[in-house]
Amino acid sequence: MKKPDDIVMVCICDYAGQVKGKGFRGKDLKSRLRSGVGLAPSNLMITTFGQIVDTPWGPRGELIMMPAPETEVTVEHGPDRPRERFLLASLLDLDGEPWSCCPRSWLKKGLDALEAETGLRLNSAFEHEFHYTGATPRLGDAYSLDAMRLQGAFAQRLMQALDENGIDPEMVLPEYGPQQFEVTCRPALGLKSADDAVRLREITRSVARALGQKATFSPVMGAGAVGNGVHVHFSLEDKNGKPQTFDPERPHRIGEAAAHFTAGILSAMPALVALTAPSAVSYERLQPNRWSASYNNLADKDREAGVRICPLSKLPGTDARKSFNLEYRAADAAANPYLTLGALVWAGLQGIRDRLPLPAATEGDPGQLPEEERRKRGLSRLPASLGAALDEFAADKRIADWMGADFVNAYLTHKRSELKLVKDLDLNEQIKRYVEVY
Numbered sequence: 001m002k003k004p005d006d007i008v009m010v011c012i013c014d015y016a017g018q019v020k021g022k023g024f025r026g027k028d029l030k031s032r033l034r035s036g037v038g039l040a041p042s043n044l045m046i047t048t049f050g051q052i053v054d055t056p057w058g059p060r061g062e063l064i065m066m067p068a069p070e071t072e073v074t075v076e077h078g079p080d081r082p083r084e085r086f087l088l089a090s091l092l093d094l095d096g097e098p099w100s101c102c103p104r105s106w107l108k109k110g111l112d113a114l115e116a117e118t119g120l121r122l123n124s125a126f127e128h129e130f131h132y133t134g135a136t137p138r139l140g141d142a143y144s145l146d147a148m149r150l151q152g153a154f155a156q157r158l159m160q161a162l163d164e165n166g167i168d169p170e171m172v173l174p175e176y177g178p179q180q181f182e183v184t185c186r187p188a189l190g191l192k193s194a195d196d197a198v199r200l201r202e203i204t205r206s207v208a209r210a211l212g213q214k215a216t217f218s219p220v221m222g223a224g225a226v227g228n229g230v231h232v233h234f235s236l237e238d239k240n241g242k243p244q245t246f247d248p249e250r251p252h253r254i255g256e257a258a259a260h261f262t263a264g265i266l267s268a269m270p271a272l273v274a275l276t277a278p279s280a281v282s283y284e285r286l287q288p289n290r291w292s293a294s295y296n297n298l299a300d301k302d303r304e305a306g307v308r309i310c311p312l313s314k315l316p317g318t319d320a321r322k323s324f325n326l327e328y329r330a331a332d333a334a335a336n337p338y339l340t341l342g343a344l345v346w347a348g349l350q351g352i353r354d355r356l357p358l359p360a361a362t363e364g365d366p367g368q369l370p371e372e373e374r375r376k377r378g379l380s381r382l383p384a385s386l387g388a389a390l391d392e393f394a395a396d397k398r399i400a401d402w403m404g405a406d407f408v409n410a411y412l413t414h415k416r417s418e419l420k421l422v423k424d425l426d427l428n429e430q431i432k433r434y435v436e437v438y
Contacts, residue, residue, distance in 0.1 A: 009086040010037045010067045013103065013198045015414045016048035017278075017336045018437075019086075021065065026085065036064040036092065044101065045414050048279070048334070048437050053417030056410055063099055065089035071195050073165050075203055077210040084206050088195055101407045103338035104191070110345035110402070111190050118352055120236045120244060120257060122345060123325075125187040126197040126337060129175055129228040130204060131221055134213030137178035147174035151181070158183070158207045165203065167196045176291075177226035187233065187325075197230075197337035217333035218438040220281040220431050227285040229292060230332050233310065234344060235325040236261065246324035252300065252309055252361055253324065259358035262298065262307055262326055264351020265344055266359060269296035269306055269330065270380050272343045274393035278415060279334035280422045281434050283385050286330060288367050293330035295366040296380050298359055306330055306382070309361065330382060333438060339411075346402040390415055 008029050011021030022037050041063055045055035071088035091102035098105035115121055135151040148155065155172045162169040168186040175182045183204065188196055201217060208215040220227040235245040236258050247255040254262065265272070277286055285292045291303050299305035308327040312320050331340050350356075359378055362369075366379050374380075383389035390412060393399060400408050422430045 006085050010065050010089050011086050012065055012089055012091060013336050013338060014044050015336060015411055017334050018048060019202055033067055033069060036066040039063045039065050047418045047421060049421050053420055054413050056413060062094060064092040066092050073199050073203060075161050075206045081210060088198060100404055101410050103336050107194055107338040107342035108191055110342050114345055114349050119239055121189060122234060123187040123189055123237060124193040124232055124234040124341060125185055127182060127184045127231040128200060129180060129182045130215050130217045131179045132181055132208060132213060132215050134211055135179040142176045143174055154211055158204055161203050161207055162200060167200055194337040194341045216435055216438055218435040219279055219332035219334050220284045221435060222431060223427050228333060232328040232331060232340060233325045243321040246321045254358060257352060260352040260356055261348035263356035263358045264347045266296045266298060266307060267356060268347040270382055271392040271396035271399055272347060273330050273382055274389040275339045275343045276331035276335050279434055280386050280419060281431050282332050282334055286382050294382055297362045297366045299362050350398055387419060
């Protein structure tokens with residue numbers, strides 16, 4: 001009997017951080033790498049719950065999903081289950097130019113601008129937290145060795161699948177919450193970091209499904225319970241690959257360009273969270289005393305900082321210039337990784353353009369500082385809801401310069417549509433729905 005051909009999916013990561021696409025026979029892949037696959041613009045306006053509420057494009061227009069060969073994923077599931085194959089794509093207009101509202105193209109444009117204007121390139125790594133339903137929960141299993149025993153073969157299969165697809169997994173570990181795990185990868189340069197973030201999530205889901213289980217990346221699993229964050233580590237290097245983030249002679253040991261870059265992120269952070277923490281339940285995490293960010297502050301080795309200065313080992317053989325990095329903590333997996341990293345790139349580049357000074361690192365809870373002191377130091381409480389974050393996003397004129405009016409309008413329309421769908425639900429019902437879709 002002839003072996004059936006693969007079904008290959010060409011996919012985009014949409015404004016809700018969901019991966020959607022179209023499939024074809026594996027033997028047609030070569031031609032599809034040249035011609036791409038058609039897509040209606042309003043497909044980007046499908047909310048995370050599957051409905052189109054409002055769209056600036058309606059039924060009109062046509063785009064091309066142009067697959068990027070370097071993003072191809074193949075996950076083998078053994079002889080009794082077909083292997084999974086997909087590629088990620090950028091969105092093009094019919095004339096072959098990048099579509100103005102494409103998240104992947106927007107990130108690439110920002111990375112290109114950063115290198116052209118400053119000679120710098122971005123290294124970054126996403127840390128992903130998620131819940132795996134196949135792990136047997138037990139009391140007191142936070143970070144425990146027994147928690148790894150109780151998840152069975154999942155972690156081993158996941159690490160193997162990541163490695164086979166060119167994603168360099170660094171660690172897999174049990175996290176604080178029941179059935180919660182974290183996967184970290186080594187830093188990657190430029191666009192590859194965001195590509196790998198999208199691919200990692202889908203490989204994780206694929207491995208879990210093949211085991212008859214589910215991996216959920218929902219920002220919150222229950223009211224008052226531990227949620228799932230995404231932390232983005234970043235550093236800068238020059239065109240020759242020489243690290244540019246560490247300078248032992250400067251405040252906080254942060255090099256000049258990296259200091260301006262980080263200051264730009266902190267300055268725009270109250271608006272950026274609309275891109276990096278973009279669900280109605282994301283703001284259950286972004287609260288004080290939740291081991292998550294609640295202010296746009298810089299702090300040293302503080303896991304409640306908006307941007308954390310990561311620790312440096314003093315063990316022999318450690319190269320501080322290569323290992324020193326910073327960590328953006330106000331993000332989760334409801335966000336599109338291209339939009340998350342794009343937000344950091346464009347805000348950081350603006351900080352370099354404006355030569356913004358790096359704020360002094362805080363010590364302790366910024367919320368305990370007098371209001372006048374917070375104002376003098378430029379410290380702002382992050383928005384307490386998605387609606388408030390979208391208002392900050394819409395009001396920040398810098399974002400319109402970075403994204404363009406059409407992209408800003410499309411994103412605001414999409415996210416405000418999402419809020420319409422959950423506005424009459426209580427918190428527990430909202431959380432239940434996000435757990436189901438993520």
